Every structure is written in C-alpha cells, then in structure tokens.
Amino acid sequence: MDQITNYLQEQFSAMTELTEKIINVDSPSYDVAGVQKVADILSAKMKSLGMETRQRDSGKQGMVLIGELPGGKDLQPVILLGHMDTVFPKGTVKQRPFKVEGDQMTGPGIFDMKPGLVIGLFAIQALVKLKLNRRPIKMIVVGDEEKLHMDSRTYDIIADECQGGAYGLNLEGAKDDPSHVGTHNRGGMIVDVIVHGRVAHSGAEPEKGRSAIIELAHQIIKLSALSDLQAGVHVNCGMIKGGTSENIIPDRATTSLGVRFRTNQQRDRLLERIKSIAATPTIPDTTTTVKMRTKIDSMEETLAVNELFAELNQVAQQVGYGKLQAVGGGGASDAGIMVARDVPTIDALGVVGDGAHSKEERASAKSLLTRSSLIANFIAQRG
Structure with missing residues (x-):
C-alpha cells in the first residue's frame, strides 16, 4: 500500500466528520448566509493546512473562496475546482440530515458535490503532511454553480483565477462507476x-x-x-x-x-x-x-485534456486504483471555463454516487478515501 493511501486511511473518520459538518448546513445558491457558513468551515480547514485564504466578491450571489498552498518557485499551480451550493431549499437538512449506513452516505448535496471539496482538501493534507507537494496548489470554491452563475461575477473570477494553471482537477461527482472520470461536457x-x-x-x-x-x-x-x-x-x-x-x-x-x-x-x-x-x-x-x-463554456476534449487523462490513468493503475474510463455528459461544468482558457482539466474526480438534485441522492463513503488518494498520488507523481 502506498504511503498516501496509508495516511488517508488513518484520516478516514476525519474525512467523514468534515463531510457531515458541511452537508448539515443548508446552502442553496440563493442563501448567501448559508453558503458563507460552508465557506467559513472550509476556510478554517484550509488555514490548518498552511493555505492562505481569501474571498472574492461575486455580487449579490455572495463570494468565491480561494485557498492557496505555496510551492516551488516559478512553478505553475495545480487548480482544484468545486462548488459549495446545492439545489435544495432551506430546511432540507432538518428533514434529511447527513447519514451513513455501511458504505452509503445520504444528505442534501452528498453527490453534487460537497464531499468533493473534502476529497480535495484531504488530498492536499496528505501532500503537506508527507511533504510530497512541489507545485503550488490553488483551490477555487464557488457558491452559485447550480444557478450557472446568473447575475454574478463568478464566471469571470474562475476565468481570472485559473489563468496560468498547470492543469485542473474538478471535484464534481462521478456517477456510480469508480472508474469514470470526465474529459468532456456540453x-x-x-x-x-x-x-x-x-x-x-x-x-x-x-x-x-x-x-x-x-x-x-x-x-x-x-x-x-x-x-x-x-x-x-x-x-x-x-x-x-x-x-x-x-x-x-x-x-x-x-x-x-x-x-x-x-x-x-x-x-x-x-x-x-x-x-x-x-x-x-x-x-x-x-x-x-x-x-x-x-x-458556461463547453469542456472540450482537447489533445491536452486527453494527455492529462492518459497520465492520470497510468498513475491510477500504478497505485492500485484500477483502470480509468474517460466519459462525458450533457450537463455543463465549470471545468469548461478552465479548458477554454488552455488549462487542461479532468472532471468528475469527486465522490462516486448518483441521484443528483433528488431525495435519492447518495454517495459511496469509501470513495472519499479512494478518490482523495488518487488525486494526491497524481499531484505527487506528476508534479
């Protein structure tokens, strides 16, 4: 077993606890206070990892949270991207709060896509604790993705913040199959x-x-x-x-x-x-x-995206994750904003689950560990 996976196994209960904490905050896109509460939890975690945090005003929809981890001088940063808003109205958490039974987690936003943020943060934590990070890492977390950034400046903020990125990893969920990652989206x-x-x-x-x-x-x-x-x-x-x-x-x-x-x-x-x-x-x-x-720009399957996927697939097999499949979908993704700015990006690296935007939303608890390990190993090996 590689040292990253071994370390993250020891952190699994902490990953679950942070997931529970942010799932149990109502944060529909229009609820600026709820989104801010999630941002405060995430910001505290980022700071504990030695990341510098800041928030950029996106207008009436709130803000975008940016966390930055220093790295080697003159190296382009790795960009991690995700969102903390959900489609569920205030009061949903009270009706069906976070719950885990066996490997199945449920709760509002459990697949789309709050646990993906936990996956990204613990991947960073593993790299920091094991002293394996070389590149700077920038994590961009937005609060109005479910509204397609209507009436806000979020689109422009993502476009600005991702400029000069070496590559991007989007933390949206993967539907049902742990081998699936995204290389294109409409x-x-x-x-x-x-x-x-x-x-x-x-x-x-x-x-x-x-x-x-x-x-x-x-x-x-x-x-x-x-x-x-x-x-x-x-x-x-x-x-x-x-x-x-x-x-x-x-x-x-x-x-x-x-x-x-x-x-x-x-x-x-x-x-x-x-x-x-x-x-x-x-x-x-x-x-x-x-x-x-x-x-939202389309995520086009460029040559650079395909090359990035090939490298990720190689690392996945080396560390025992297994062979990956490149898939796409009809839904728009913020990953498209980065690809359109020449930052090759892999999508759907968050939890494995299904039922987005419904009461049946669910996700695999095990995928918190496996996906975080995959991301951390990839950043450590690719640099």
Whole structure:
C-alpha cells in the first residue's frame, strides 16, 4: 500500500466528520448566509493546512473562496475546482440530515458535490503532511454553480483565477462507476429573447396593434428548429411570458432559452443565428432584443485534456486504483471555463454516487478515501 493511501486511511473518520459538518448546513445558491457558513468551515480547514485564504466578491450571489498552498518557485499551480451550493431549499437538512449506513452516505448535496471539496482538501493534507507537494496548489470554491452563475461575477473570477494553471482537477461527482472520470461536457447558456410590439384595444382598434406574442410564436418555432441532437445542440424554449389581458393586443413577450452545445464554436454560431432570427420579424413594426444572461463554456476534449487523462490513468493503475474510463455528459461544468482558457482539466474526480438534485441522492463513503488518494498520488507523481 502506498504511503498516501496509508495516511488517508488513518484520516478516514476525519474525512467523514468534515463531510457531515458541511452537508448539515443548508446552502442553496440563493442563501448567501448559508453558503458563507460552508465557506467559513472550509476556510478554517484550509488555514490548518498552511493555505492562505481569501474571498472574492461575486455580487449579490455572495463570494468565491480561494485557498492557496505555496510551492516551488516559478512553478505553475495545480487548480482544484468545486462548488459549495446545492439545489435544495432551506430546511432540507432538518428533514434529511447527513447519514451513513455501511458504505452509503445520504444528505442534501452528498453527490453534487460537497464531499468533493473534502476529497480535495484531504488530498492536499496528505501532500503537506508527507511533504510530497512541489507545485503550488490553488483551490477555487464557488457558491452559485447550480444557478450557472446568473447575475454574478463568478464566471469571470474562475476565468481570472485559473489563468496560468498547470492543469485542473474538478471535484464534481462521478456517477456510480469508480472508474469514470470526465474529459468532456456540453456547455450551456441562458438567452432571453424579448419582443416589443404595439399595444391596442383588441375590440375597438385591433388594426393599430402589433402582437408581440404572435411574433414570439413565429420566432419560437424557428429557434426550436436550431436544435440538432446528433450534433449535441439543443435549444429549449423553457419559459414564455406575455400579455396583460385577453382584450389587449400585447406589446411585450419574452422567452428564456436553455441552450446546450458541444463546442464553444457551436455556441458562437448559435448566438449569431438567434440574433439573426430576432432581427428578421414576421409581424411588421415589431422589434426584438437578445440578451445572453449567463453561460458556461463547453469542456472540450482537447489533445491536452486527453494527455492529462492518459497520465492520470497510468498513475491510477500504478497505485492500485484500477483502470480509468474517460466519459462525458450533457450537463455543463465549470471545468469548461478552465479548458477554454488552455488549462487542461479532468472532471468528475469527486465522490462516486448518483441521484443528483433528488431525495435519492447518495454517495459511496469509501470513495472519499479512494478518490482523495488518487488525486494526491497524481499531484505527487506528476508534479
């Protein structure tokens, strides 16, 4: 057994205790106080490892926690990335707090993705205690990932903080199979399409009106036709609003699009086509504005990402973890922000589990140990 795994086995109860501590804090994305409470717990742990901590204001959604461990001079840092917010409302912890039975852990955020933060911190702890860290390590923990960083500066903070990173390890969970790690993910954006028409009384003067709703209906058909599932592109008109009364021709109507794409080039083309549709109305004298509310870059499977995976796979087999499989998914990941900035990144290095965003969410307790050991061994060997 390698010395890192041996050390972490001795720390397993401490890993479980820290997991319980942060799981038992309600921290939905909109609850700045709850997210801050988790950040305070994580910050205290970081400081105990000799990390310097700071918090960057991301706007009304709170802050981003940064922890930095010094390393060799002029060496690029390893970037660990994760989030401390969940999708579950306040009060969920009281209804179903952290619980572990055998190898199964349950509780809100147990798979997505609080234990991943514990995994990252104890990997750092093993490297520090065993004096195996050479590179600086920077850990970026955000508080609004589940909201795709809407109305915040988190995207820009991640992009800024990861610049110059040697490589990245994202601590999201891996679904069910301990051999799975992520090398690609689709990106996403939310786009608001707002149609402006002309109000009129539908009985007395209908000829004076220009219906924003009818114009939007024409546009929705065209927008939906942009989807190409085989190419990994989907445009979902997920929300529509418009009108004030049945007898008033509406002068405003909106749709909010949930857009998924496989490459950032696809994203740019999609945005151009959405704007082109908006610029060519079917109903005369209507105008349309397009606003991209938020985005997460796609995590593209670049040559550098594949090379990083090959190195991780080699280390996994050397230390007895086993052979890894490179997988991807349809959900967006903050790892895409780093890959888009030329920081090769492996995703899904957190706990092994399933049931994200549901009452059935669960994770393997053993994977706290095995994944932390894998990460620490990789950083120690790769440098």
